[in-house]
Amino acid sequence: MRSYPIINVSADISAWQKPVLWMLASFTCLLSSCNKPADEVAPQTTTTSVSNANSTVDNWILENMRDYYYWNDKIPANPDTTLAPSDFFDSILYAYDATLRPDGDRFSWIEESADQLAAELSGESKTTGMEFTLYLRSSGSSDVIAQVLYVLPGSPAATAGLKRGDIISKVNGQGITVSNYASLLFGDISTYTFGLAQYSNQTIVDTDVTKTVTTAVFQENPVFLDSIYTVGSKKIGYLVYNQFVPAPNGSEGSEYDNQVDAIFSKFKAAGVNEMVLDLRYNPGGYTSSSANLASLLGKGVDASKTYFKESWNATLTPYLTKQYGSDFFIQKFSTKAQNIGANLSRLYVLTTDMTASSSELIINGLRPYMTVNTIGTKTVGKNVGSITITDDSGKIKWGIQPIVFKSFNSLGQSDYSSGFTPTVEVEEPISLYPLGDTREALLNVALSQITGSAASARQGISANSFKMVGSSIQRKAGGSQMFKPIKKLNL
Template identity: 45%
Template sequence: MVKQNQNIKSLIRIGLLGILFFFSYCSKKEDTTVTPVTTDNTAEINKWVYDTMEDAYFWYDQMPTLATLDTQAKTEDFFEKLIYQRETTDRFSLITDDIDALEKEFNGVSKIFGIRYLLGYTDNTNTNIGLFLSYVVPQSPAANVGLQRGDIILKINGQNITSSNFSTLMNNDNVTFTLGKISNNSIVADTKTLAVAKAEVTENPVGFSSIIQKSSANKTIGYLLYTQFVPGLDQGDTLKYDNQLRKIFGDFKAAGVNELVLDLRFNPGGYISSATTLASLVVKDLTSNKIFFKDQYNSKYQAYFKQQYGANIFNNYFSTEPNNIGNNLSRVFVLTSTGTASSSELVINGLRPYMDVITIGDHTYGKNLFGTLISDDQNRWKWGLYVMLGITTNVNGESSYGNVNGISPTYQVDDNLIPFSPFGDDTEPLFRKALEIMGVPLASGTGARVAATKAISLPNHEHLSDNPINNEKRMIQKQYLKISP
């Protein structure tokens, strides 16, 4: 029954677009320009948006009727009229006029400098802000000019950074960053400047991995920094990154890792398939009939799937992973921030019924919703949607984190001590807390790039990316089945 159910799920999730009558998952085309059928087809586009949402949207029954809407309105504004409780509930559905570009970005390909950072105030006036680099994407333009985790950017193109000019300055494709430093407990500009130009980068989601020996406590620690859930390349090796995860856990297994730290503080989510791969490498007592999560669609689809396939169709199982290390673990540590979202939260919630999951850092973003990318299968335009299809729960039906408070940390630890220490260093605050819980004797000192340290005041506790789509939160079902219930 489990195997049969998995095959059905595969048909639903992998072959989903074949029977759509008005939309499909994004096709790959060279031309990215909008080619409308008529000079002004706004009403036609808006009607397509409405029909798509009325069919697929989790809250389709809460939408206003089409007769009450202005179909000639700007498409972005029209779309917003359909969203259910934008501020508190559906903070995630979005619309684009370039679906091909959005699909590439969801697959980890984007035009970026390659930095993630905290915005922090640089003085007591809370006017000027700095970019405190918490992660630099390997082989990105930022990495290529020498920027590293722990660096401070105080000026962009010679201008002090403020909340009012920040977005404009970062929107430039070519910039000159002025670096900062800590002097006498103050943050001041350095003489060093770096010119950086955005470029298209395919980001490897494995940002860092290491096996850390703490023989004094009989601990062999596997440390994985994972920045997004992407199975592989957009074209070519479509399982490249999932297989990289498997290789890393094979190394963990061979080394006898008995403690695991998953660093998901920069991870806004991604594909459910990769979340399943990661969770299956971690879970204790892995079997192919163990439920990872359950999904729930809108009332039409819920009834249809249950009638066609039975109630078990909503069960999503762990995958068979030979490099699973769960039986050598009593728990897993997950480092989190307010930007930890979607598929990251799915992993935390899905593992909790089977093992102790200790979260360290800040509360997560709070997204238990999954969605998919939908484009027009008739290729009349490049408009597309990322639509919330439903919610997920763990095997026990638990899913209480889908709100602005997210998943509360087991241990609240501030991540604002700059310059940031290297990943896996004893002085890095979140990892240090994990070591403390493990009973590892802690050394003093610092491994930071700059020895002086300072706690910064933060207007926002989220590690932001210079790629705006990475600041969106996503749990993506690869494709979507349209039915006519």
């Protein structure tokens, strides 16, 4: 995540509010230290000194959480500040419990390296360059397979010849199981030799094919694919967008947002009158990029219309209102020359249980302005946003990503904490066509809905018998993001 000029709370709102990169469902507010002084944390060797070092970091965490955390009134009065920072952070959360705390926190997280956190939120990480879903190999089995969902162009995985739909059953000669998949696929490994399998006669069969991949620090471009399909009088725009990121890590620009603008300029010039937005693998990101995309899609939207509103904790709300006025809590659309909303009567969004945060913000934020149909499976249900808090002195290396607000659309609706149920339910099958191929399961159903050839709202459900046990996407920068980098607030 990139940093921005620091503005004190007493500064005029016009100097910082609108340039702020609003981003939901993991809304990162680069609160570089939030004006909290920190003592130097030196290498420690004794139990007492380790405890003192923990206390320094823990007290920094506690001060910031008491100011900014959405559930700050639920933080324990006297938490144990001798715990390791990650354990301490977990101990003060108002953690979700289906029975005891159904309104609780599912999304705040902490990382030992603030620099790494910032990079990951901007799409840069050490990676093979592919994302995958994990399935049990068969019913009742403890064996696991990893199916490749997509491969980033130019990445190590792409160079090795891996592609969407490939099935991995072994890593470095070991079969993948429920007990070892985390260490084999997400451990500290630099070079992987993947043993491939294939789907034949409803069974997974190992092959002799292997692919060797060495990880590298790689910047993901979230703009994965765009196409235009012509069916009769229908000009159908299609965009696969995998993370809400305005620019590469280290850039203060808007390179990726500009690419999205250029695609919609092409859509508009081609007369696109139907739109399929593919967010099935998009866990969220910057609210600014979400607002940019929504401003290109929305019907009748411009800079005078509300995209979403925020609710903060009772401690900060009156303070921020006094300093900046009620507009602090409102994100407007932008007036975009590339907007195609005037030609659209509806929008189709492709979703899975990996679709979260700023992706869900698109659905909720546009529904007051147009019909938004979803195709796929239920989304994550993240209607809250976070900020990134770091220590600008550099003495404390940790970064925390606490939930600090809840989002509402212009009609005051925020009732999707359990996810958006699809308008048309479709599961991805074990046999995958390339993204953008009109035979691909979710896209095919969307095209059928648009052209009127779909007979039933549930006709696309897959008979996939493989039980999903996880996904690499759930580990991307916390798994589901909606964040808003805001200038430093001196409280």
